[in-house]
Amino acid sequence: MAKRSAPGPLEYLRRWQMQAWLAAVFLFLYAPLLALMAFSFNDSKRNIVWKGFTLKYYEKLFNNSALLEAFGNSLTIAAVSTVISLFLGAAVALALWRFRFPGKAALDGAMALPIVVPEICMGVAMLVFFAKVLPWPQGMPWPLNLGAIIIAHVSFSFPFVAVVVRARMASFNREMEEAARDLGAGEFRTIKDVILPHMAPSLVAGALLAFTLSLDDFVITFFTAGPDTVTFPVKVYSMVRFSVTPEVNAASTVLIVLTVLLTAAALKLQGNPAATAGHGAGDGK
């Protein structure tokens, strides 16, 4: 058999340097995660030597009321902020897609701000805002005490929804809308029968995106959370400050699995490549 030709410029995967680079990337990206997951099953108090398989840290995890409360908070915040982000993001996307109005360019730019502003700055800004400008009332009953965090989460997740929905709407044929009107549908009927079905995949994707962003968020939440409104990532952080026990590993594993499942669902439901536009930015968060 003849020797294979030298790799072309775009066949970079056939060069050993690139293969090595790729292997390194996978190693440094996934090995820590796998180690973290593996050691959550480690039958040892300290996280250094493998002593044998156990599920007791998961058991401990599910008996840790403080952690469970934090997990409950996280889910509540994620659910509420997702719903609000979805409405807000979809409304902004529709307005930007549909209408021409003074300040449209400004709104377009301002909307991207929460995506590009460093999270730490957003966090500090939120801290100052809720401390000085508009203090969220203290001592409210659950879940109203989560209000400040929910507002903060909505403010950084709705632009992602808007970006995804807007990308989807770019592929909408305006004649569809006119056809529905022509066939006798009023404006609201047209939205329900023609525009919403077209938007649907991006709404699902946007919702899952907003949900995972909210569930994962540490920095901004850290600055807006009070002593009685601890979320899961914040709680894990506080546990790590004392020691990295397998319990922390178990908690992190739960969070990773949950996030990965939701993201996979989002990608699958999105299907349409036009709607994937917002995802690159979303993953970097």
Added chain:
Amino acid sequence: MTAPKPIITFENVTKRFGKLAAVDDVSLTVNEGEFFALLGPSGCGKTTLLRMLAGFETPTEGRILIDGQDISNVPPNKRPVNMVFQSYAVFPHMTVADNVAYGLVVDKVGKAEREARVAEALELVQLGGLGERKPDQLSGGQRQRVALARALVKRPRVLLLDEPLSALDAKLREQMRTELCTLQEKVGITFIMVTHDQDEALALATRCAVMSRGVLQQVATPSDLYEFPNSRFVADFIGQVNLFEGVLAVDEPSHAVIKSPDLPVDIFLDHGVTGPRGGTVWAAIRPEKIELHKKEGDEVPNLGDAPKGTNAVAGVIKHEAYLGGSSTYEVEIAGGRRVKVQRSNLTRWDQEDFKLGETVWLCWHACSPAVLLS
């Protein structure tokens, strides 16, 4: 024949987008049962006119009447017209049957009647049995039929068609032309079609309106548009034409003579023109109305009693194109002007065999030139 009953009337309708008048003072009447075509180059305002009829645009000035009712301020969903869109706009998330049923569902038509009418409409456009398909399982031609059925099932007073054949390939377009005609005869609904394709308009319409830059140029039957154009624009837009600018030298009730600096001979007409004596006119002669001859001057037939020395001119063939059914030639006459001539290929091989560079004689009938005043 009964007197035509007007169904749609545009009264001095103007539509401005900013400063630009897309439709400029158009008055037009379409009669019951017509297949009416709005024809013109892109950007001439024909689509805007159609969209005003459907209700997607409102006139800046003037009124639009359907059955004598002013509908200028009626929203599109309340008008007795339905439209077949250029992109067909078939709803992708609904089955074919649901697409067709949509207008009836919105109108709250009962289930039994709805199903019967949907089945009937699908049968009408030869899509019976495909009701459960999704639009992405259909060909372009089938999608168009869905759009047709969806509009016709509502039994509109007028069906609007926006460039109905432009998205189909040539063979299918030919077939759909015939079908649209048959369909219109079958349902008896007034059709109004927008097209930039003059062949399509001539083949389908019972009457055409030619538009240019928002202004109505001429409204006539296809044959009148072709044979009796009222302006150089219409003559040139519909089909091919040789235009000779000249002066009306003689204008009697029985005959007229035009002298053109482009032609070495006079153009003789066997009828009066009642044009401006001595003013500028244009003689329009269609390429297929000019005969090609190899004979010398005296032996060229004088068609329609044109006197010797008129309506016949010698020239050299400069360009030839064989088109199957016919051939076209460009013949250069004295003075350098090129004249387009079309000749039917009546036999499988040509007895006369006109060749490039050959000197030939052109002649035309005394009734062939159309005299245009603008």
